[in-house]
Amino acid sequence: MGSFGRDEVFTKVEGPIIVGGGPSGIAVAACLKHDGIPSLVLERNDCIASLWQHKAYDCVKLHIPKELCELPLLGYPKSYPKYPTKSQFISYITSYADHFGIKPLFNQTVESAGFEVERGVWRVKTQDGCYESRWLVVASGENAEPLVPKIPGSEVFEGTLVHASEYKNGDEFRGKRVVVIGCGNSGMEISLDLCNHDSIPFMVVRNSVSYYLLIYIVFDYNGIIVLRALICINNTTIIIILSKLTNSKAKVGSEEDRCRQPYLYPVGIERLLPVRPPARL
Ligand SMILES: Cc1cc2nc3c(=O)[nH]c(=O)nc-3n(C[C@H](O)[C@H](O)[C@H](O)COP(=O)(O)OP(=O)(O)OC[C@H]3O[C@@H](n4cnc5c(N)ncnc54)[C@H](O)[C@@H]3O)c2cc1C
Numbered sequence: 001m002g003s004f005g006r007d008e009v010f011t012k013v014e015g016p017i018i019v020g021g022g023p024s025g026i027a028v029a030a031c032l033k034h035d036g037i038p039s040l041v042l043e044r045n046d047c048i049a050s051l052w053q054h055k056a057y058d059c060v061k062l063h064i065p066k067e068l069c070e071l072p073l074l075g076y077p078k079s080y081p082k083y084p085t086k087s088q089f090i091s092y093i094t095s096y097a098d099h100f101g102i103k104p105l106f107n108q109t110v111e112s113a114g115f116e117v118e119r120g121v122w123r124v125k126t127q128d129g130c131y132e133s134r135w136l137v138v139a140s141g142e143n144a145e146p147l148v149p150k151i152p153g154s155e156v157f158e159g160t161l162v163h164a165s166e167y168k169n170g171d172e173f174r175g176k177r178v179v180v181i182g183c184g185n186s187g188m189e190i191s192l193d194l195c196n197h198d199s200i201p202f203m204v205v206r207n208s209v210s211y212y213l214l215i216y217i218v219f220d221y222n223g224i225i226v227l228r229a230l231i232c233i234n235n236t237t238i239i240i241i242l243s244k245l246t247n248s249k250a251k252v253g254s255e256e257d258r259c260r261q262p263y264l265y266p267v268g269i270e271r272l273l274p275v276r277p278p279a280r281l
Helices: 023-034 050-054 086-100 185-196 211-233 237-245 266-272
Strands: 017-019 040-042 110-116 121-126 130-133 136-138 177-181 200-204 234-236
Touching: 017 023, 017 121, 023 040, 023 086, 040 130, 050 086, 110 136, 177 185, 185 200
Parallel strands: 017 040, 017 136, 177 200
Antiparallel strands: 110 121, 121 130
């Protein structure tokens, strides 16, 4: 929650304030616009979908078939392949935002947000301005911040140490031996990219193949449908059991660096809520 000075002037926003101009924030703004509701998108970077424009390696493609991760109301062009490339995705989301006339305020980092109970408004502060609205949507991303575990000896390591979000391509690693930590989508693709750039990657895999990769391998294209069905029919219990069976918890770094499994997952939290958010504003 934020603390605000008495003299600060707040600009009243018609409709919700949306924090984050990634695919989620843009999609929320588009759905609202479609229903005639204005909104204000505040984005800390200088473009929409900054994760994809600034923090994704060159060879990345969607990891999920395009039909299953398209944004609402306007799908991918038919000419796009099943797994669109980075530039195709950026072009899609740019034309999506243009189509709905979504114009975020760029270079605005939301520093705090607080709810004023008496007036029933959210007060949101960026480095340059203050805004207030009855509604606040936080779409700041689940992996917008890189997580780099503490690796003993890294402080004296003389080679290059980069997080996947800073990796662009294997050019600077030609002929070098590279350790890739993690064999999720990014780790796998970056290892392949390193091979394609004549370097020698070694993968450090924390454990067995994770449950969702197993489901993908067994069900191929239908894997994501199976995952969605599992979530719908039985809360997230089956997913958690599968995850435990394949032991997919992070094991690199100290205890505080590891991603802790939450006690409750989104579907479980939603079921506990006494009142669900209204479908329409
Ligand atoms: C390599 C890779 C491959 C992926 N492949 C797929 C795929 O195939 N299909 C799929 O559906 N998903 C995929 N994802 C998941 C990816 O997270 C989503 O595609 C998508 O980017 C999530 O959108 P988002 O808007 O929720 O979050 P983000 O894209 O992270 O956007 C959040 C935005 O909020 C902004 N922000 C954060 N904090 C603040 C603040 N305080 N003030 C203002 N702005 C702020 C950030 O700058 C960012 O622009 C992939 C991710 C990666 C890294």
